[in-house]
Amino acid sequence: MxxxxxxxxxxxxxxxxxxxxxxxxxxxxxxxxxxxxxxxxxxxxxxxxxxxxxxxxxxxxxxxxxxxxxxxxxxxxxxxxxxxxxxxxxxxxxxxxxxxxxxxxxxxxxxxxxxxxxxxxxxxxxxxxxxxxxxxxxxxxxxxxxxxxxxxxMAPMPECRRAGLACVAGVPPLAGIRPGMTYSLPPQLRGVRLLKPQVVDRYQRRDGRVLAFLPETERETEWALQAGVDEVLTNYRPF
The missing domain is CATH 3.20.20.190 (Phosphatidylinositol (PI) phosphodiesterase)
Structure with missing residues (x-):
């Protein structure tokens, strides 16, 4: 990877x-x-x-x-x-x-x-x-x-939200992922972890790229790396 x-x-x-x-x-x-x-x-x-x-x-x-x-x-x-x-x-x-x-x-x-x-x-x-x-x-x-x-x-934020909901729910055909496009995905939402390998894989199988959007802790950064994201946008030093 x-x-x-x-x-x-x-x-x-x-x-x-x-x-x-x-x-x-x-x-x-x-x-x-x-x-x-x-x-x-x-x-x-x-x-x-x-x-x-x-x-x-x-x-x-x-x-x-x-x-x-x-x-x-x-x-x-x-x-x-x-x-x-x-x-x-x-x-x-x-x-x-x-x-x-x-x-x-x-x-x-x-x-x-x-x-x-x-x-x-x-x-x-x-x-x-x-x-x-x-x-x-x-x-x-x-x-x-x-x-x-x-x-x-990059994918505009309304598209990122739609793709995220579809991929997290396990229905990536509804995500509208465009090949080569980069989609922002936060580490978690309301306590639910989003950056999981199976979620990121749903983007990548459709040739989409995933950007981990602002992991705030070492744990969230680890989630991003374990999930195999393509990019990490961060306020901190590289891991």
Whole structure:
């Protein structure tokens, strides 16, 4: 059984605030070969790496990213004293690595329009060859694929939920698994273990790939490895 791909979720946040340059540097130093981040759009159409709509959790500032301009956001300091990371800055330092780009659904259409501008310039190589996209909104995924059909998307979260329910219930023909597609699956749901070898096998028999979605403990990570997942998205160091 080949080793899974390890993906650092928002960077290694043991040492720095999530989605900052220091968090991604720490992840690379820890041995990660793939990284994940979140994209949002500012009021003046700059892309910024931020998970939440509001900066309350990471900066203690009740400011919505989509309602602020870049100049305002550049003045914000996060919990560890770091600034927010903008897409152009991120591209310059980290554009040569493998990424999962999580497109947040709020103002997602505007996010995609700004992202498509980078396709015409310096971001083309990364976005075509080293980036995969994760969507929470099927319509937004279709919009991107209509414009750039060659890019690689992971299964959007509504599809992941359907596939997970079907495979856990033992009826994989109802899962709608598409060959070559990567599906997120959490270690457990309401105390019920989902990452089991027989469950993962139901995806893989249909040529689907399984990503262990955020195992939080050593035990959950062991479940993922025992189940034979293809990828692990984690907040922690590789196992």
């Amino acid at each position: 080949p080793d899974p791909v390890w993906i650092s979720h928002r960077g290694l946040c043991e040492y720095a605030t999530e989605n900052t340059a220091n968090a991604f540097r720490a992840a690379l130093e820890a041995g990660f070969t793939h990284l994940e981040t979140d994209l949002r759009i500012t009021a003046d159409n700059h892309l910024v790496l931020a998970h939440d709509e509001s900066l309350s959790r990471v900066a203690g500032v009740p400011l919505k990213v989509t309602e602020a301009n870049r100049k305002e956001l550049e003045q914000v300091r996060l919990q560890g004293g770091e600034p927010l990371l903008f897409f152009d800055q991120w591209l310059e330092e980290f554009g040569d690595y493998n990424w999962v780009l999580d497109i947040k659904p709020e103002q997602g259409h505007r996010t995609l329009e700004a992202l498509l501008q980078h396709w015409q310039g310096e971001g083309r190589a990364l976005l075509n060859k080293r980036a995969r996209f994760l969507f929470w909104d099927n319509a937004q995924q279709r919009l991107l694929l209509d414009r750039q059909p060659e890019i690689e998307c």
